[in-house]
Amino acid sequence: MSGPKDDPKIEEYSGPSGGYGSLGSVARKLISEHVPDAAITLGYQNKPDGFMCVSCAWGKPAKPLPFEYCENGAKATAWEVTRKxxxxxxxxxxxxxxxxxxxxxxxxxxxxxxxxxxxxxxxxxxxxxxxxxxxxxxxxxxxxxxxxxxxxxxxxxxxxxxxxxxxxxxxxxxxxxxxxxxxxNMCHESTSVALPESIGVSVGTVTLQDFETTDLMIYLGHNVATNAPRMLHQFQDAKKRGAGIISINPMRERGLERFTDPQSPKQMLTGGETVISDSILQVAVGGDLAALTGICKALVEMDDACQDVGKAGATDREAILADTDDDGGFSIKAGAAASKARRVLDHDFIAEHTSGFEAFADYCRAADWLQIEQISRLSRDQLEAVAKQYAEAEKVMCIYGMGLTQHVHGTETVQMLVNLLLLRGNIGKSGAGICPVRGHSNVxxxxxxxxxxxxxxxxxxxxxxxxxxxxxxxxxxxxxxxxxxxxxxxxxxxxxxxxxxxxxxxxxxxxxxxxxxxxxxxxxxxxxxxxxxxxxxxxxxxxxxxxxEVDVQASGPQAVSIESSLAQFHGSRGRVTPASPELxxxxxxxxxxxxxxxxxxxxxxxxxxxxxxxxxxxxxxxxxPATFGGLDAHMFDPGGLTRPIAARERKWNTRSGKANFLLPTEMFGGAAERYGEEGVLQLTTVRSNDQFNTTIYGYHDRFRGVNGTRMVVFMNATDIAAIELVDGDFVDLSCAIEDGHERVVQALRVVEYDIPQGSCAAYFPETSPLVPLGHHDIQAHTPAYKAVPVRVKASAAKPARAE
Missing domain, CATH: 3.40.50.740 (Rossmann fold)
Incomplete structure (x- = not known):
């Protein structure tokens, strides 16, 4: 059993996500929980006539893999069917x-x-x-x-x-x-508020089938290897057929880098890996809104350039996408041009299906590159490169997690992501759309x-x-x-x-x-x-x-139903003897x-x-009736029963009757209070590899190299030096928001880590006491766990064992 230690070890992990590390971690958990008939039980997990995982809400395919569960899903099963x-x-x-x-x-x-x-x-x-x-x-x-x-x-x-x-x-x-x-309320309420205003539905528009035809995925604010590892199979398949993946996240999480498929004998025997991301942009904590603004600004400027050349009778759009001037702005190659019909943005879609484009385009044109770079900690070149790759792809989906939603301006960040998709008509067509990755299995x-x-x-x-x-x-x-x-x-x-x-x-x-x-x-x-x-x-x-567990009622054994992140209803049938006859x-x-x-x-x-x-x-x-028609009859169909989503058919149930470009009120996704103040870092809370939400399976965060403790804070080397500390010192974090209540978490071990300067990270829920109730999304009231202004000072407290 992996437990807290008096002498925790922090050492770099060089392996991939998945692979033997995943198999070993699962095996240890199954043994420690004395899981009966583990192979048989897990064989039913996420299968059409089996039980739906009690962990994450990722989609369940019509043709499942032989082992349709991930490391954390197997741990969740072991945790529930334990003999203890x-x-x-x-x-x-x-x-x-x-x-x-x-x-x-x-x-x-x-x-x-x-x-x-x-x-x-x-x-x-x-x-x-x-x-x-x-x-x-x-x-x-x-x-x-x-x-x-x-x-x-x-x-x-x-x-x-x-x-x-x-x-x-x-x-x-x-x-x-x-x-x-x-x-x-605590995770994706920002999504539930943002999407209805933008596209008229409260959930994502992507299906599992869209992963089979997409050209590009932009993946933001989510740690796939910890929070939804089964998604890596969709990523791997997409990469094999040539699709691109761009990841935007403060930390270079291992699942964003490379993956060894435990179900591939070839990869397991040869140590083969799939490179997941074409590029990883390490955005500052709270900087996603600025980064998305920069990408949209680049696209609008590219399109403006195409329009200017088109007026001169030009024909070549690719020249616009390929060339830049000495200042990093887009220019025209000598003798090349782009016609109006080949502009970067999808103006036919925009005219027919959207409202508010001109105001949004003006907002992007007026946005200041220096401010975008300062807030996002990403360069103009990096953001323009994303815009170029996006413009070259015909089918694009944007996938995101709580790294976007749990902010003071989380709703506006999600709406900016929708704006990006609307610019090229990437909602309501195969292989494209917006995909919020929900946490709990039926939230x-x-x-x-x-x-x-x-x-x-x-x-x-x-x-x-x-x-x-x-x-x-x-x-x-x-x-x-x-x-x-x-x-x-x-x-x-x-x-x-x-x-x-x-x-x-x-x-x-x-x-x-x-x-x-x-x-x-x-x-x-x-x-x-x-x-x-x-x-x-x-x-x-x-x-x-x-x-x-088997649920027997008056009419016999029962089944229940759940909805996945991809808006499909699935049946679930228990397979294990109940833990007690009194349940x-x-x-x-x-x-x-x-x-x-x-x-x-x-x-x-x-x-x-x-x-x-x-x-x-x-x-x-x-x-x-319109949403659940046929639920009882079809919930065990392979792939489940697909919920009708109007935006998938480009039907917009909004007040304007169209998809709406919406303007943010701020460039920084977090709170204005204490932002940019000297000595204040922006803290994001994270989960470990041995955790699902508040459930702690163990104390080994394999991918980040932390073993035996959860009381750590990941910091940039420059920030550590600025407060005259070194890696391994112990510090206290205090909330920098002043509302009459002192909030401190003591004796966190400093871990030097690859995270943008001005940002830091620590585990949830150990550092949740630092988050004021009033620190939440302005519109959705989602707690803003992902950008909390904190101060760091050397600790005089005795280090705790784990929490």
């Missing part, structure tokens, strides 16, 4: 006060929860409680608060199925609130079935018609506003369908303090985590079946709480839904 148990004996042995001193990894490593429990304040332990008793007591508490239902928050982690999520949102709305924050699907705090995004009138009740019409709490309401004492109860809420949010110490003052906390979970230990006055821990499914637990809380309603068949999940799917189809 946090049972009654475990909780008799350990008080909650003691467990609060454990590391996050060790809490989950205790194993699967086995029975429903209630916190006993006299012994400070979780004690067994009967399911019926737990439901009755929870219902009694919720009814006592129903005079002001907004005192209760119903939170959903991104793993819950479509069926459970649909039932949960109905429970919350029948209770009387739209307080339905979820994982999306996108939960939004699709109504998990949203925004009443305008939920089909309230349809719910009223189907279930004969009056849904609440006011906006509920987001993750950020919910935390603020807790701190202000406005929230009394918190019902969590999965997740590790108090470790995933910003401002952890302040939120934990408020969390402990709640009247009631209820956690529906598979494993123990820190959110279960910082509990309310009354606390329940309700263990549920995992997605990989209940998520739908059954939700129905139990609903029956104990809400008055009888003959239009809502909670018991029938629990007995047969196909009836829940039929209810989903009735609620959204």
């Amino acid at each position: 148990r946090a049972d009654q004996k475990f909780f008799e042995t350990h008080t909650l006060s003691e467990l609060r001193g454990w590391l996050d990894h060790d809490l989950e490593e205790a194993g699967r929860l086995t029975m429903p429990m209630r916190w006993d304040p006299e012994t400070d332990r979780y004690r067994p409680v009967a399911w019926e008793t737990a439901f009755a007591e929870i219902g009694q508490e919720l009814r006592a608060l129903q005079g002001d239902p907004d005192q209760t928050i119903f939170y959903v982690s991104g793993r819950a199925s479509l069926e459970a999520s649909y039932m949960f949102q109905l429970l919350a709305r029948m209770y009387g609130t739209n307080n339905l924050p979820d994982s999306s 996108q699907g939960q939004r699709t079935v109504g998990i949203t705090e925004k009443p305008e995004l939920a089909p309230l009138d349809k719910l009223k018609e189907l279930y004969d009740f009056e849904p609440p019409r006011h906006e509920g709490y987001t993750t950020v506003t919910g935390c603020e309401a807790m701190i202000e004492g406005k929230v009394k109860a918190f019902i969590a369908l999965g997740g590790n809420y108090t470790r995933a949010v910003p401002d952890i110490p302040r939120v934990e303090d408020a969390w402990g003052k709640l009247r009631m906390t209820v956690a529906i979970a598979t494993k123990l985590n820190r959110s279960h230990l910082v509990h309310g006055e009354i606390a329940y821990l309700l263990p549920c079946l995992g997605r990989i 209940m499914s998520e739908p059954a637990i939700i129905a139990g709480i609903a029956a104990a809380t809400l008055p009888d309603n003959p239009h809502v068949p909670w018991a029938a839904w629990t007995g047969d999940y196909s009836k829940v799917r039929l209810a989903i189809e009735k609620t959204w």
Whole structure:
């Protein structure tokens, strides 16, 4: 088992992503978790008649590979089907006060929860409680608060199925609130706000089939080898047929560089590798918006040059793309020119399908190259080279992660990415489009079935018609506003369908303090985590079946459904014996709480839904017939059921009726406060190779060469020298935003790393206490974990072992 060490090692890793390093890491985890029949279990992962991965949300192909899982996906499976148990004996042995001193990894490593429990304040332990008793007591508490239902928050982690999520949102709305924050609030809410304004849909437009025909992929703000390794197979195939990949990211992550396919006998035997990126542009933290502005500016200037030559009767566009003048600007070769029909931008598409182009083009022309270079830490030559490669490609897709969304101006950054695609008509055609890479396995699907705090995004009138009740019409709490309401004492109860809420949010110490003052906390979970230990006055821990486990209800074995990042619905069927006979499914637990809380309603068949999940799917189809038509019949089709996305067909459900070029208000993606101030670095939080979100599988970040600790900060050599430190020293990071609250994380080991000057990186969630609740996307309220202004000073604190 890989655990924290008193003498952690930092040494460079020279190997590729994938390869024997991946196989060895998976094997060690399967052994340490005592996974029964590992090969058979993993053989069903992401297969048409198997179970969908409980880790990331990457697409599931119609023709899967023999081993359709990645290193972290296999670890997630091992983590769920482990033979270790946090049972009654475990909780008799350990008080909650003691467990609060454990590391996050060790809490989950205790194993699967086995029975429903209630916190006993006299012994400070979780004690067994009967399911019926737990439901009755929870219902009694919720009814006592129903005079002001907004005192209760119903939170959903991104793993819950479509069926459970649909039932949960109905429970919350029948209770009387739209307080339905979820994982999306913390990751891709910026996408969900940006895309509807730009192209009229809230999700990406790319399918797996588009990877087979694309000419160029621009990949931004995401670490593929850690967060969605199966995508490397699409990258590898695209490279083999000659497609280009440009990566834009602050750190040269190994998955952006090279990949050895564990499923290729030739590569494994010969040590062969696939070079992934044609080029890697190491943008400064918070500099993506400036970089994208520079690329768009170069394209507009190239097009202007083509237009000028076209007026002179010229015919050769390639000359414009190939030549530059002494100042780095685009020029015309002697005797060569470009006709109007061969301009760089797709003016036919722009005229027919877009609004706002002229204002956007003027914005690009006026943008200052010096400012673009200073903010992005990229040169004009680098950005113009990207523009040239983009202009030469007919089919381009832009793929991005939370490195773009988790900023103060994350929404505007996503919209700038859309602007880039619109310039050459790269939305609504095969091999092109925009592709947000979601994190949790069903975080996108939960939004699709109504998990949203925004009443305008939920089909309230349809719910009223189907279930004969009056849904609440006011906006509920987001993750950020919910935390603020807790701190202000406005929230009394918190019902969590999965997740590790108090470790995933910003401002952890302040939120934990408020969390402990709640009247009631209820956690529906598979494993123990820190959110279960910082509990309310009354606390329940309700263990549920995992997605990989066989779920037998009144009508027989059940299946559930999820939605991938690529907007395809997939069925998932459990294959493993449940960890305990006392576990209940998520739908059954939700129905139990609903029956104990809400008055009888003959239009809502909670018991029938629990007995047969196909009836829940039929209810989903009735609620959204255009989106979910055929869900129950086709969710196990190879490749899943494709969700209709209007923008794929160049139908723009926006106020203008067209795709919109939208102008940013700032060039820097982060907060203006303290930006550029001497002694202030921009911190981005990152995940390790041994981690998925808040779940820590171990302490070996193989690709970055960190073994035995997570308490490190990656810094540029110039920045280290500027504060008179050396690699290996220990420092304290403090938030440079002044709002009356001190935020410090102590004793982080300095690791000299290839990261742009003025930027630094450290692990999430260890450095989440540095992020103020008020430091979030202006429009979407997504916490801005990816550009936090911090100060660094030598530490007097004793180094912690891991966290």
